[in-house]
Amino acid sequence: MRPSKTSRLILLTALALAVAGCATSALDMAPDRPDAPWKPPTDATGAIKPGPEASTAGAGGGYVLPPNRALAVIPPAPAVNPHRAYALPDLIDIAESHNPDTRIAWDEARKAALAAGIAESSYLPDITASAVGAYQDGHGNNSALGLDTSGNSNAHGVISAISLRWLMFDFGERSATIEAAKQVSAISNIVFTQAHQRVIYNVSLAFYADTAARARARSAAQSLKNAKAVQASAEARYGQGVGTVVEVAQAAQATAQAKLALVQATGGVDDAYLSLLTAMGISPMVRMTIADVAPRHLSPALDAPVQAIVAEALARRPDMLSAYAAQQASLANVRAAQAEFMPKVFLSATGAYNSGGLSVTSLPAIGQLAPTGNISGSQFNGTILAGLTVPLYDGGSRAAILGQAEASADSADAALAKARDETVRQVVGAENALRTSLAAYSASKALATAAQTSYDAAFAAYQKGVGSVTDATTAETQLLQAQNAATDSYSAVLSAAATLAFTTGGLGAAPP
Template identity: 55%
Template sequence: MHERNIVAFIATCWLGVGLCAASTTDLAPPRPDRPWNPGAAHNTQLFPSTLSTSSAISDYTLPPNPALAVLAPALELDQEKSFSLAELVDIAESNNPNTRIAWNEARQAALAVGLVESAYLPRLTASAMGAYQAGSKQDSAYGLTLNSSNSVSGAIAALSLEWLLFDFGKRDAFLDAAKQTSVISNIAFTAVHQQLIYAVTMAFYAHASASEHAKTAVKSLENIKAIQVAAQDRYKHGIGTVIEVAQARQASAQANLLLVQANGVLEDTYYNLITAMGISPLTKLKIADITGRDLSPATLLPVEKIITDALARRPDVLTAYAAQKVSQANIAAAEAEFKPKVFVAASVAQVTGGVSVTAFPGFGLQAPTVDLAGSRRSGSVFVGISMPLYDGSMRATTLSKARIEAENAELRLTRIREEAVHQIILSRNALNTSVSTYNAAQELLNATQTTFDAALAAYRSGVGSITELTLAETQLLQAKNTLTDCYNKALAAAATLALSTGGLGAAPK
């Protein structure tokens, strides 16, 4: 009967576990074409709900989590100051979370070096343990009942020392690998800053270009308004036509539309710049004007010199080189596993304890009580050597994997160097092309400006047509925007070349 109760209890527990496991499927969406209905706990987070949706309308909008509805506060900056690119980069480096993440990762890698260095030191352990055991027993024989009880208690305190004296370079290899890993993290920290500088620089130049487009659109609208006034004046004096006035109004409306679009792009580029900096979108600041900056191709060094300097300082090349060193250290550590280890161990212990035994017959006669107590101390020192003999080829497999990884690390270094050379050459060519394009755009703008001035003067004199004048004004607008784009593209190309060579350590000057 007792055994049947145990079996029934186990079966009931097993059935309950099965029902619980089956019921958890209710936490998922009820059907593939019905939304999930999460619950809310304390209005702060979502949790699975077993409630199913009965509505035929599928609404896959998640309920809001008020704990996440928080915007970062705006930075308190001088609203009258116009911030230069260097100042914007400085703000970004101080506030962008990516730089802090990279810094923390570099610190973690540095701490890992300390962990490996601790393997060279002895390990000292103190242990203490107390114990108590009690028991009772009742025996009957020949009509007599004998009750007995006993208890045991004691304490042990020990101090042990373990020290690995020599391991044929395994710890040295691990230490080298940890140091190179720290170097890789520091390089990554530097690379994050370079990428941030580059992102802010590109967003800054894009905003500068959009700002100039907006200014050009304003000037274009002013020119069109002047054309419209001239057309209306010609019409009043009987030398113009209604069609010319209508064309002038059409051109004015078109210019106003371009101005609205240019202002929209300007606002977008502003928020792109704020995003690249990693600061609150609520932040308001003024951006300094960079027009008039010289574009000098004299800074271009021979391509061979650029490439050799870049290969010695590009973050990806340096990272690949450090990774190769890590793989070589892993080989040394794997080879050390085939060799013996010399160690020393020592311990000091103290044991105290007592035993108390009582026995008395069932009819009430008290038996004598016996108390036994004692203590002892011990100490030992061992010096030994351990040698692995057989492990099912685990060490050999580990060594083979380490050698393969070292070969791959060397191949990756070669590939990254080749890719770096390719990027540098393309970046240098892009800079050369952008500077030449800017010079050509400058000549185009000068010629287009002359054409527009002549067409406007001719129209006011009554010898030109409004069609030619509006065409000249459109071409002037395009020429100004082209020059602006070429100018900022040249600056961006210079920053791209600096990044590809690993020399973008600060905001371009």
């Protein structure tokens, strides 16, 4: 019995409601309440799976997510020689091999190169092969004037085709698109080089900071020895009856301050070492010996005038080169958008092969028709077309795309001008910082020498009974401050020199 129209309508309505309910049922994948913890479903490893909330809270409870044991793997650290002191070039080599920023920049450069290759493939034809198979079967019974007949029929066949489409001429649209893609690839390569320069720069600064931190720790250790010497002298004088308890207390206070300074300096060494490993992009659990900066003569005069330094930076900085390549790519995109208004010439070809068969069975035989008939055949055909397409009207979309390309080109011009101004500002600022740090280093050396002389004289005078413990402890504190100032100013000079080299685009290896 065939279903009525009403029953069919009810069935279709129920099916539509069921489908609509499937969409909203996905809400069970979200948290049930805004003020209650989400209970994430997990697999055997603890990884969170998409789906409805779990029946019980994960490990940790509350608003703590369950741990994914597959992620609890400490990355392997680079092999280091515990008996070797690593200098700055060694650290940079390790960083360039293990820092993820250089790997990411390399992958981006490869993607951009492949994009340029995809653009170049537009010069080649598109060739497509297709095959379609079909089968049809039919059966029927008929009755007329007391005569019953039945028949079966089936048909099958295969259509195989190869089609070709080749754009022959497009008034330079493809060449402009390819040029833009190549410029983007060049930008990615420049960024790759810039990533290495930044790694070199960051490691250099961290290395200088680490060296300065260790030098401050050594100065703090020596300051503690000096403070203990002053305290020992005060105690000896007090034991001989020529000193006072106030002198001993003052000396002990200075020793305690020196101990605190040493603790703080030691903590600074640990922090600087961690910053160095972070700049290198390796595990902070690596333990390696870092070499000190080799002492060198620092001249207070710069070799080149600032105008020459700025000119070199404008010609070589990665951001300047990237901005220039971006400008060239935007101009190519304008040419490609303009070519969209021109006609295109294309070539198209198709080759097809058809084969099929038909089988018909009729019982009983009707007229001259045999009880069973089989028909089969095949056919091959080919077509070649050459044509011209002329854009007439598109609702202004091409004009809008051209306007976008021209706006992007204008922005690229502005970005290049901005990069030029930023380059000049950064180079002049880095050159000023280097000059200032050189002058500060020269002054700090003289201060450290004078502070050492003052401490030696104050301590000797106190030991001989002609000086005060206050003068000795004050001189000892000032000596530590002067030594730290000399250490920091020396590190500042090296950092400023690296910064100047980085801002000019000339930092391609460890700073000399």
